[in-house]
Amino acid sequence: MKKLLWLALLVAVLLAGWALLKVRRARPEVPFARVERSDLVSVIVTNGRIEPLEWAAVAAEQAGLVRRVHAERGQRVKAGEVLVELDAATAEAELAAARARLAQVQAEIARLEQGGRAAELAALDAEIEALRPELAAAEQEKSALERLAARQAATRTEADAAGRRAEKLAAQLDGLRKRRLALVDSPERQAARARLDEAEAALESARLRLEKTLLRSPLAGTVYEADLRPGAFVAAGQTVAxxxxxxxxLARVFVDEPELGRLARGQAVLLGWDALPGRRWEGSVERLPSEITVLGSRQVGEVVCRIENPGGELLPGTNVNVEIRTEAARSALSMPREALRRRNGQTGVFTLNGDRLAWQPVELGISTVTRVQILKGLNEGDAVALPTDVGLAEGLEVRPVFRP
Structure with a gap:
């Protein structure tokens, strides 16, 4: 009888242990992470497009065919360097004709200034020089006789004769001077001068037309757009480079509307480009959005950032990946961002209390892509539940699995 009692007791203990083991094995496995201290840098991750900070378009001032392309896309050029050369046959012919016309007019003027006219001018100058002392002597004699006649030392007839002689010489000198002036400024010479001015203007115009066949860079920099080939037709006003x-x-960065309140001028910016993995470019926020625009399904503000690009790898139009560092916290109490949950209008986490879950509201600080700062509600070393397929609830008994 006593043996039967002990046997029944043993069976009961085994059944209880088996039931307890079954219950323990039925507890869901839930991943957990520890709250710990780390340095956090809060970033806004988005995308953007590169634009030049200082640039200029090179346009053709006159139509023509491309004779030669001197600079390709990506090539560094100096200010004034020729980028594209248009066909100049017509302009060169016009310049040659203008030079010939100028030479012809200059020859006409030279003929007017040489030969008989030059000799005639010399003769007139000689006559004028001869009359000047003769007129001076006549005027002196007139003055002397006038004084003597006043003292009755000479007759009035003598004084009047001297006056008439002086007047005659003065009239002759005036006539010679008028003849000389008419000879120098003749209508024929004036017409020649007009033709000379016209020929010089035509030559300068031809030179300008020839110069316009050379399309030059207005500044020193890099050619980032140029698709012309020799033989292509270029219209007047068309941009060639x-x-x-x-x-x-500049990076024009598209930031989603809810994130705009975190932005400030001067914040650090880090750029990446899929074409050059591992390469990074640094800069800062220069201008904040002035309006909200639609970008596909997004409501965004356009943020302008100035980026250092010493190697010139980032070309205008490049699509880039952008991180804007909005805040930083050293040795901050933090946890994985994925542990956050919303419950009854509160933000919080499920913590581990023994083997059971406990709901804990939290107050948050800055966040990164993977972690979030805890300002209130948790302590260093606390365990927080990570996302799982298991439906979590207050008081649920779980089997914790900790992840590094």
Whole structure:
């Protein structure tokens, strides 16, 4: 009888242990992470597009065919360097004709200033020089006789005769001077001068037309747009190339509307480009959005950032990945961002209390892509539940699995 009692007791203990083991094995496995201290840098992750900081378009001032392309996309050029050369046959012919016309007019003027006219001018000058002392002597004699006649030392007839002689010489000298002036400024010479001015203007115009066949860079920089080939037709006003300074560029960054309140001028910016993995470019926020625009399904503000690009790898139009560092906290109490949950209008986490879950509201600080700062509600070393397929609830008994 006693043996039967002990046997029944043993069976009961085994059944209880088996039931307890079954219950323990039925507890759901839930991943957990520890609250710990770490340095956090809060960033806004988005995308953007590169634009030149300083640039200029090179346009054709006259239509023509491309004779030669001197600069390709990505090539560095100096200010004034020729980028594209248009066909100049017509302009060169016009320049040659203008030079010939100028030479012809200059020859006409030379003929007017030489030969008989030059000799005639010399003769007139000689006559004028001869009359000047003769007129001076006649005027002196007239003055002397006038004084003597006043003292009755000479007759009035003598004084009047001297006056008439002086007047005659003065009239002759005036006539010679008028003849000389008419000879120098003749209508024929004036017409020749007009033709000379016209020929010089035509030559300068031809030179300008020839110069316009050479399309030059207005500034030193890098050619970032140029697609012409020899033989292509270029219309007047057509842009043939764009040149910009690319040692510093602008990034037009698209930030979602809810994130705009975190932005400030001067915040650090880090850029990446899928074409050059591992390469990074640094800069800062220069201008904040002035309006909200639609970008696909997003409501965004356009933030302008100035980026250092010493190697010139980032070309205008490049699509880039952007991180804007809005805040930083050293040795901050933090946890994985994925542990956050919303419950009854509160933000919080499920913590581990023994083997059971406990709901704990939290107050948050800055956040990164993977972690979030805890200002209130948790302590260092606390365990917080991570996302799982298991439906979590207050008081649920779980089997915790800790992740590093």
């Amino acid at each position: 764009k040149v910009g300074r690319l040692d510093r560029v």
